[in-house]
Amino acid sequence: MSEGKLRTGRFALALAGTFGLVYGLCVLWDYTFPERAVRQVWQDLFPGFAWTLEGVLLGLGESLLYGLGIGLIFGALYNFAPSQGVSIARKNLLAEKTRLAISVGGVAFAVLLILVLQGLYQGWDRRMGVYIEQTPADIWVAQEGADDMFHSMSLLPANLQERSEKIDGVAEVHPLHSRRYAFNIEGEEALTVILGYHAEEGVGGPLEMVEGESIPGPGEIIIDRAFANKYDLHLGDILTMEDKDLRIVGISEGTDFLLYQYSFVAETEAQALFQMGDFVNYFLIRLEDAGEVDIVTDLIEAEFAGVQAFSREEFADTSRQLLEEYFIPVLAVLFAIGFAIGVAVIGLTTYTATIEKSREYGILKAIGAKNSDLYRILFEQGMIVGLLGFGVGAALSLVVNQAAAKVVPEFLTSIEPLDMSWVLGASLLMSLLASYIPMRRLAGIDPALVFKS
């Protein structure tokens, strides 16, 4: 059997070596030409990678492990699949094209469902933090317990501004006013979060304009496109807040958070509207040296009781956690459903195919096939169906995402190469699970039956 066999161990080591070498070259390149660094492209592949000695070594270890893992898996698959002989699996699959289409469709559907959901989730997850990340502040100060912009309302005394300005390392402090509010639009409650916009400092404003003015004046408001679409609002329409009329002068995007969207009024307007008096919702701090974030947050928390200070990344992360808390369980259930549908469809088609072909499996046994030879046929069938299904599903998901982004801009998705690889793994696993029941059936076939005609 040695002909055409891959020496898995050596192959895996060679692959690990190659991966390590390529990794080393990438690191060397970025080190030598920092202004042309390309690590944005690859560093996400190496969890824990950082531009420190430990981080770089960790990345090296991970690249070696990737090579080893891929080499071992590929080698095992290559050797287990019948390499040069006749592929009974392929012949059987091709002889039943309708059945093949159904099984491939089952996997493709599951892959499509999982990838689109995953893409949606990631798109939203990214968006949840994007507003905070794009606001030019190094530190967000909030009332203790108000860990994010969505869950809870933070209230801070206005005089904290002067006191924080005195802290070492602080360059500027800006108050941010926000209020959750439900406009009454033709009897419907339209929930939004209104932010007060300091146009000069660029704090509290819209992210990206779609149309109209980008700075709201007195009596004016900018709303999110998703909000406008949902309630059929247009430039020039009037929204009323406690007897005060606000005219829509701009429509922006990038601040749609599923349950509600951000709207923007002038900072002075916000103070008056919200009747905040001596209170502020958040303080946004810019530092003299952005590298001192940790030191300054500690100083602030030590200085003021009942106050929490977050670095920009921390605050963005806690905002993202909201989505994670609500949606990960839902996603998990939907993933499981997609997976189960995939397994059921392939399982059913493989099972019926096996029963129909059970006499032929009996013939194979009679002329000398071991059970493992027959399992190999099922295994190969599963692999082919899994790979084809993944290919079709992945291609469809890209098309669906593109089309959806064009038709419904709020439909925000992002599919990453890494997702593709775990979904590929999942679809192969689906196919393998689905071949398990027919396998046991194969083991029970009595070869002596083939003498009966």
Next chain:
Amino acid sequence: MATLKLENVTKIYGKGHTAVKAVEGVSLEVAPGEILLIMGPSGSGKTTLLSMAGAMLRPSEGRIFIHGQEITRMRESQLPTLRLKEIGFVFQSFNLLSNLTALENVLVPLSWNGTNGSGAREKAEGLLVDLGLGDRLHHLPADLSGGEKQRVAIARALANDPKIILADEPTGNLDSQTGHEVTRLLCRIACDRKVSVVIVSHDQRIADVAQQVWWMEDGRLRPAQATGLGCETSVPVEARYGGKNDDTGSRMWHVPRLRPLP
């Protein structure tokens, strides 16, 4: 040494009052190149006997040896490889894989035995060409005639150079002329390749070339008269079997010899 040897083999299907004694106390010995014919009415236990000789069914009693190796003592997991390497099967209903071409059907046992690539292809093609199927290599079974299918099955049976061919009514689904050709092939194989051929058949003409002829009834074997010519004789198989002008041709119709001996 005998290629195949059965010692007092008995097979009882089922238990208690539903038990059926399909084969009872059968002993046999087949030498290399020898042709053994088993005849007998339907339900007499011929297929059961062949299944046991082919390591597909375990006897209730008795011992079976292939090339001196006692297969009745082998583990279940060793039997497939034994069937693959040592035994070639030819069935009444051909039993080809329907989605595979003639060539691919022959390649399958080769590949399980570790013969792959161009070597396997050459061997499979050689066998098929030898059996007169040179222009049918890439046909699916559905596009072949009965005789062609059975010849593909014979090529498949020969793929791994087995020592024994077990053929259960190989001509049962063929017309007389085609059946005649297939039997001639099996005889030639026994002679040319020194393969022991055990044939279960109702075709009384085979008795002319078989060295051993047995009559089976109610699970018991009784010797019937054989000509004993086999392939040891200097007369070529073609002349002995199916030849039109020689006296052996007429002997084929000498039916009474094939009744069981008293």
